[in-house]
Amino acid sequence: MKRNVLIIGAGGVAQVVAHKCAQNNDILGEIHIASRTLSKCEAIIASVHEKGAMKVEGVLQPHALNARDSAAVVALIRETGAEIVINVAQVFVNMPVLEACIEAGVAYMDTAIHEEPDQICETPPWYGNYEWKRRAACAEKGVTAILGVGFDPGVVNAFARFGIDEFVPQVESIDIVDINAGSHGRWFSTNFDPEINFREFTGTVYSWQKGAWQENTMFEVGREWDLPVVGTQKAYMTGHDEVHSLATNYPQADVRFWMGFGDHYINVFTVLKNLGLLSEKPVVTAEGLEVIPLKVVKAVLPDPASLAPDYVGKTCIGTLVKGTRDGKPAEVFVYNVADHKDAYLEVGSQGISYTAGVPPVAAAILIAKGVWDVSRMVNVEELDPKPFFEVLDRIGLPTRVKDATGDRPWNA
Template sequence: MKDVLVIGAGGVSSVAVHKMAKNPDLFGKITLASRREFKCEAIAKSVQERFGATIETAQVDADNVDATAALIDTVKPDLVVNLALPYQDLPIMDACLKAGANYLDTANYEPRDEAKFEYKWQWEYQERFKQAGLMALLGSGFDPGVTSVFTMYLKKHYLDRIDTLDILDCNGGDHGQHFATNFNPEINIREITAAARHYEEGKWIETPALSTRQVYNFEEVGTKNMYLMYHEELESLATHLPELKRIRFWMTFGDQYLRYLDVLQNVGMTSIEPVMYEGHEVIPLQFLKAVLPEPSDLGQTTKGKTNIGNIATGEKDGQAKTVRIYNVCDHEEAFAETGNQAVSYTTGVPAMIGSALMLNGTWKGEGVFNMEQMDPDPFMDMLNNHGLPWQVRELAEPLKF
């Protein structure tokens, strides 16, 4: 058993730490750190009550490389699991290099002052991690993460070649709030309001945010409107699976959510440009985040299911083939196990699984890696065993849109 330091104390972190503590055969000492240690202590209390396991807690400002490196030196973990904000990816990677620790995260780096989602900043760490003899695993969440592993599992077992890939993310849950986001509001709204992009025939095609809508009937959830978006796994999959002719990402939104979002955009509340208020700089989106419900508090009221997966077209043994692979997760079941709703659960469980595979040496290497560069089979086995079972079925025909 090997030790981990988890940084961040939101809903995803809560799920990951609960699942780590639930599997003492996979994890040794678990230390949870955040800028606000009281949030870590609340998670540690929940873990103790549910599983009788003890979690160590610490305070750290993850933007401070020296402070984070000093904590790593003190804890001496075999792996640092970054479940903080995407803004903090690079400082935490720097701290891992300084202190000599392996690294894992669930989302790519984003600069604070621009809604830009690219892997280039983290890929530039490749030689530094390689020369240090360390491994950095990027995007071990669901999307990105499981969706990338799903893709490579289909390539390994179902398709000789993948021509097109559609990633479909559906949250069919209802939390009873007028307007709330199911993960960090600031990150969520930045993603949704950014221009949509998809990859086709070697080019990136950009369209206005939420301008392309399709309808899909999701297993165990029903028919939902889904919208074309940009998501970071498109970039990494297009890079590491160059045979792809087209890759798209779709996410479902309810009409009420979009009405509220439209109003907030129109009055400037989703802006990341600072404004002056009574002599102080205020970023509207950060203020909006402060007044919206905490995603980690939504679990008690959320009912319904998520359905996230892929549809791939390609060829097997010379014959055209379309394959669907997906997971369905129940919000109430996720809450009963970990005290968190399914959106946090579907990201926190893959973070735990990726960590376990790095710690036991199943996944190893020196440098910076995306999920699709790893052998998918052990990860897929663990999904079935740790709360995110998946299904595969062949479709009679490809998507018509």
């Protein structure tokens, strides 16, 4: 049983996390939001109050914090009395925040893997480069650390575990498919920070197939998927965090991640990449100004948060598990459909931020209740998925399954 939440970060996902924590503050207790820029925390708090999101009267407080400074994070944890830290800051601060939680003996979670700013796409399994090196320290101190508990990675890992446990005990493949069939009405925009978005696609695409890491390039391998609600959509094999833990926990299965991209996105990405405009290395203009092209691209693109009011349509993200059961072929697709406009009306954010921000709050609720307070470092597929789905059903991201017998809620 733990109480009081410290949210680190004040971007689009933090906004969703804050709203959802507020809606559940009877369970979670005090809510603190910390970011380098205090005014961004204050803007989120104003938005929470505007929607009247606090379930019961309570603390909702902003803090200025440099999260790269582990000692400062420890001090803020102690000052606030937070027992649960939800880290949704830029991925460059994961390790100092994790260190602080181990030091302070409180629960940690994040939604994406740690990255160093000057390195793109390190050797697999990615978790082995940073996070898993702190497994022993977590176990020794009895610290609960849940890695990658957004939607993907996160909920899709639980979908995989559930699909295997309940439908396909002899698993042969796990395919995660992420389709955003929404429309923001702009000529072009990324759905989250363009710098992070483009970094995700400029490196090697790792997948786990036939018991080994396979390497491809982005947009090299594509196929069409016929999915509930969003219909037939083309998706491309993409490097993604959850492949790296699922391949470790289910080495007997092929593990792949597929992300949907329209031809327009691919064209813009290809032009920018081939011209050198996605480079994180500086160039010098004819006038002698040193500038990083990717940061100029970010400067001319729309702020992803600005898309929310006009965003319409739905996302479908799920995990297809295939293999055999009792010697016979078996498969199941475990998935969620979310709606951009519903997300905006509820928490003032678009659907991509919503699907990423709701799951860590569900995990926080399970830690607060002791259900997931496992006193060690885990990836989501190592936890019982059913209580997770129950909370997600209640707080906005219902889980469904589709198999040969039909399409229905996971617990129907």
